[in-house]
Amino acid sequence: MNAAHIHLMINHFPIILPFIAIITRIIAHVIKSDSMRRYALGILIAGAITSFIAMQSGERAEEIVEELPGISETYIHNHEESAEIFSVITYIAGGIACIALWADIKRKSYAQVIIEIAIVLSVVSLFYAQKTGTSGGEIRHEEIR
Incomplete structure (x- = not known):
């Protein structure tokens, strides 16, 4: 197994996980579940x-x-540029989610604001997730170019 195989196996997770986190956060809000809210941050x-x-x-x-x-x-470069922006947004969202998780566990008054900032960033990341995924597919799939 080489790096290309590993990349193809792992690359779908950062694209789909923000979407799952958003859905989980919505469910947590509806059912008023602390554990579900923390799971979304995780x-x-x-x-x-x-x-x-x-x-x-x-x-x-x-x-x-x-x-x-x-x-x-050209296709590789386009994919790389989109992926760099996407990854920075996910790193920031993940870092903020770490802080939010700590603040939520410690019952800090500002925890809810930080949680929502992380969720908003994950919504923004979905735009770049789509661009990154599509541009990655274009590298090998002529039918979607």
Whole structure:
């Protein structure tokens, strides 16, 4: 198994986890569940971690994919640019989710505000998740270009 395989296995997690976190947060709000709210924050943290892994494996996968016939450097570059923006947003959302989780467990008065900031960032990240996923698919799938 090489870096390209690892990248293809892991890259879907940072794309889908923010969406799952948003849904989980909505459910937590509706049923008024502290544990579900904290679970949503944990999902955002997992999204940031998997984003880091996807970025690291993507750098190594790029070296492999560039050598394949019929692969355009333009598509790789577009994907890399989108992924960099997306990953920064997920890192920030994950970091804020860590702070929010701590604040929520400690029952700090500002916890709810920090939680909502993390969720808003995850909503923003969905735009870049779509761009990153689509541009990644365009590298090998001519039918979606």
